[in-house]
Amino acid sequence: MWNTLSRMLHTGLLTESLPTCDEAAPTLETLQNDLLKILGRALCIRHVDAGSCNGCELEIQALNNPYYNLEGAGIKFVASPRHADMLLVTGPVSVNMEEALKRTYDAMPDPKWVIAIGDCGACGGVFGTSYASRGGVASIIPVNHVVMGCPPNPASLFSGILRTIASTRIE
Template structure:
């Protein structure tokens, strides 16, 4: 136990302020206020891998590491689409995932946002459209925002998610 505590002490707090708000010291509070006024609570994300190579998933997982500390911002990943405000979809959408993606979309309560994550989710990228791939996510379900990259870096994913949340806020 002593070893665990001592390592926690030595590691310290690593969490960084999101880059876009680095100049603004109250950025995190603002963001949390924004999320609260949009949703009245945390932003809940359901991630759907609709056929990706797993590269995007690695970077999404990185958002939960202490540097990005996504939950500290009031954003969390949930286990069911029924609990989600936002679907974060990676792709290309394989034909074998088409039905599962559509059913996940239908199971997500309105109002919902869909973010297509990565170059493949945008257009199919190197996998294109074929007998096995439907290409980009927008070919199957409505997409609100696309985050490009192969894979996009965690900071870019975070920025994209925040932009979607804020644009929805402004629109309302």
């Protein structure tokens, strides 16, 4: 127990300020106001790997590390699409995941946002379209926003999430 307490004390708080994005560069306060206005509560995200190489997954997981501390900003990952407002989709959509992706999207309540993650999510990346791959996410379900990169780093993922929320406010 002493080791645990000592590690906490010596580590301190590591969380960095929110990454800036073009439209509105939100502060923690404006972000949370936006979320309260649009959803009335914290933003809930569900991730689906539709055929990714697992690179994007690692960077999405990093959003929850103490530096980015996504949950501290009022955004959390949930286990079911039925609890989710936003869907992060990684990978080119493999033929074998097409049905599962559609069903996940359909299970989400409205209003809902979809972000296609990574070069593969955007357009199929190095995998393109083939007998096994449908290419980008938008070929299967409606996409609100795209975060490019192979894999995109956590700051640009965070930015992409904020930008999607901010664009809803502008509308």
